[in-house]
Amino acid sequence: MADHEDNDLNHEYRALVERLRVAFDSGVTRPLDWRRGQLDAMKSMLEENEGVIAEALHADLRKPPQEVLLGETALLFAEIKHARSRMERWARPRKVHTPAIAQPGRSFIQPDPLGVALIIGAWNYPLQLTLAPLIPAIAAGNCAVLKPSEVAPYTSKMIANLVPRYLDRNAFAVVEGAVPETTALLAQRWDHIFYTGGAAVGKIVMKAAAEHLTPVTLELGGKSPAIVDDTADLKSAARRLAWGKALNAGQTCIAPDYILVSPGRRDALIAEMKKQFTEMLGDNPLASDDYAAVVNEKHFERVAALIAQGEVAIGGRTDPETNKIEPTVLLNPDLDATVMTDEIFGPVLPVIESDDLDASIEFVRRGDKPLSAYLFTRSRASEQRFLSELACGSVCINDVMMFMSNPDLPFGGVGMSGMGQYHGQAGFDRFSHLKSVMKRGRFPDPSIRYAPYSDFKTKLLKWFA
Ligand code: NAD
Numbered sequence: 001m002a003d004h005e006d007n008d009l010n011h012e013y014r015a016l017v018e019r020l021r022v023a024f025d026s027g028v029t030r031p032l033d034w035r036r037g038q039l040d041a042m043k044s045m046l047e048e049n050e051g052v053i054a055e056a057l058h059a060d061l062r063k064p065p066q067e068v069l070l071g072e073t074a075l076l077f078a079e080i081k082h083a084r085s086r087m088e089r090w091a092r093p094r095k096v097h098t099p100a101i102a103q104p105g106r107s108f109i110q111p112d113p114l115g116v117a118l119i120i121g122a123w124n125y126p127l128q129l130t131l132a133p134l135i136p137a138i139a140a141g142n143c144a145v146l147k148p149s150e151v152a153p154y155t156s157k158m159i160a161n162l163v164p165r166y167l168d169r170n171a172f173a174v175v176e177g178a179v180p181e182t183t184a185l186l187a188q189r190w191d192h193i194f195y196t197g198g199a200a201v202g203k204i205v206m207k208a209a210a211e212h213l214t215p216v217t218l219e220l221g222g223k224s225p226a227i228v229d230d231t232a233d234l235k236s237a238a239r240r241l242a243w244g245k246a247l248n249a250g251q252t253c254i255a256p257d258y259i260l261v262s263p264g265r266r267d268a269l270i271a272e273m274k275k276q277f278t279e280m281l282g283d284n285p286l287a288s289d290d291y292a293a294v295v296n297e298k299h300f301e302r303v304a305a306l307i308a309q310g311e312v313a314i315g316g317r318t319d320p321e322t323n324k325i326e327p328t329v330l331l332n333p334d335l336d337a338t339v340m341t342d343e344i345f346g347p348v349l350p351v352i353e354s355d356d357l358d359a360s361i362e363f364v365r366r367g368d369k370p371l372s373a374y375l376f377t378r379s380r381a382s383e384q385r386f387l388s389e390l391a392c393g394s395v396c397i398n399d400v401m402m403f404m405s406n407p408d409l410p411f412g413g414v415g416m417s418g419m420g421q422y423h424g425q426a427g428f429d430r431f432s433h434l435k436s437v438m439k440r441g442r443f444p445d446p447s448i449r450y451a452p453y454s455d456f457k458t459k460l461l462k463w464f465a
Pocket residue numbers: 120121122123124125129147148149150151177178179182183196197198199201204219220221222252253254343345371413418
């Protein structure tokens with residue numbers, strides 16, 4: 001891109017941010033009624049355009065309509081409903097204790113909107129991941145610019161068409177584009193940058209944010225392990241693991257990335273998983289309308305190449321015409337190969353033998369802290385150990401991914417899987433500054449903290465402290 005085009009983008013986006021800042025400073029986003037109105041408008045947008053939304057997601061990922069509901073719109077409806085009904089409570093000043101030394105006085109925390117936020121979405125749930133952060137941004141009283149992922153171009157265009165028709169154009173805007181556009185957006189001064197995507201770009205985002213000391217939320221990925229212990233119900237574990245890997249063809253940041261199971265139970269688990277995949281997607285998943293495709297040729301080539309890095313126990317077939325890859329279970333993967341060093345982000349699932357929970361926890365801890373981790377067990381003791389010994393973003397015991405359905409559970413990674421959480425109140429707080437306020441009474445005003453100091457005042461201070 002030529003320098004002058006770069007400059008044009010910079011000018012255009014600077015003007016856009018300034019325009020939204022004028023709207024924010026005007027106070028339009030402050031009244032709760034306005035925020036409720038915007039959330040209602042977003043709900044109407046999703047309801048009235050169900051067909052358009054399904055078409056765009058099918059064009060990008062061949063997403064089955066059921067998965068559009070399950071992975072995209074249902075979560076948005078739930079978050080809108082949750083925020084709408086609790087927002088007033090979240091926005092209220094939160095009273096806290098005032099110590100003796102500050103008496104007479106009152107202390108409270110007042111949530112303040114941050115200002116103008118930049119929300120950068122990812123392609124795998126391209127509608128949900130762009131709009132879900134906008135819900136708390138609205139609820140907390142912010143303006144925002146959305147940058148949907150160019151890797152899902154139909155959904156990106158659809159968002160760019162719909163959002164200005166439903167939401168307040170003075171407060172919200174959509175910018176479409178790829179690296180040059182995102183780079184120019186990142187050069188602007190924001191009050192918060194909310195990014196969803198891979199860690200490599202996460203670092204670019206954080207570096208750009210550092211220029212203006214802008215706070216960031218990074219919703220990243222990583223390798224989410226699933227441990228199946230010797231007490232687990234294999235049938236239920238197999239069913240849920242198969243679902244978690246088949247959904248959106250494994251292109252889910254919290255999809256089970258690999259399985260750890262003891263040698264004695266491995267083959268029974270695999271036999272059960274094979275049954276479950278067939279039950280869900282038939283004998284030829286490549287031909288199933290209930291099964292999504294890999295997003296594009298580049299990712300298709302990347303994921304297909306992983307199949308050769310282990311022994312195929314289930315699946316293994318691919319179709320370059322449709323970019324579909326069968327749900328594929330691999331045995332004895334090469335631990336130094338990319339299938340085990342990088343996030344898979346596709347329908348390939350390596351199974352690794354691990355003698356017991358100790359060995360499994362040790363295995364997971366050798367890598368980065370995962371975004372999510374799953375344990376299938378009937379042992380309370382194993383559950384406790386798993387929860388206390390493994391650092392990760394979120395956990396499901398005896399299932400995968402379902403914590404996403406509960407807006408009361410904050411969502412976000414830790415370490416290399418991300419920083420900052422959202423959904424429900426966590427999202428509201430993320431897009432707020434929790435302003436500390438102390439309001440003092442004027443009388444009495446003892447002289448203890450004022451000079452001239454004396455031994456008596458020191459004694460009193462020590463007593464108060
Ligand atoms: P992506 O390619 O869609 O990129 C994400 C965003 O970054 C896009 O909007 C894109 O335009 C922008 N971008 C790309 N390159 C850039 C650059 N050089 N400079 C500035 N911006 C740039 O998505 P991806 O990175 O392929 O996403 C996959 C990753 O995202 C996986 O690791 C997955 O686990 C993670 N993910 C995390 C979550 C979560 O909620 N934690 C959700 C979905 C995906």
